[in-house]
Amino acid sequence: MNNKNEPSQFDAYVKAEADEPVFTLLARDPMSPALIEAWAYLRSGQIGAAEIAFKQAIDAASAFDPQMPGEAQIRSAFEVAEESRKWLRNKLVR
Numbered sequence: 001m002n003n004k005n006e007p008s009q010f011d012a013y014v015k016a017e018a019d020e021p022v023f024t025l026l027a028r029d030p031m032s033p034a035l036i037e038a039w040a041y042l043r044s045g046q047i048g049a050a051e052i053a054f055k056q057a058i059d060a061a062s063a064f065d066p067q068m069p070g071e072a073q074i075r076s077a078f079e080v081a082e083e084s085r086k087w088l089r090n091k092l093v094r
Contacts, residue, residue: 021083030060 002008016022025032034057041050067074 019087021080021087023077023080023084030063031057034060 002011007014012022012024025035027033034053038050038053038057041047041053069075
């Protein structure tokens with residue numbers, strides 16, 4: 001299990017470097033199961049299965065009203081993505 005009380009060996013907070021950006025999906029987000037599966041399929045080279053999982057995430061997203069692009073949580077997600085790109089570039093350059 002991977003939760004606050006029982007972190008798994010892959011727990012991001014335990015493994016993250018001090019300056020490493022982290023993005024968390026919670027199980028309450030209707031898109032999270034499919035997005036997590038898509039990540040796992042991509043990491044294991046199963047591109048077709050990842051496409052199906054992304055489609056499931058898109059279907060889940062269509063079931064609720066979207067947040068506006070300017071909302072703080074959405075802006076924060078884009079900021080984490082950009083900071084992650086910068087962090088990774090800096091790690092690869094060293």
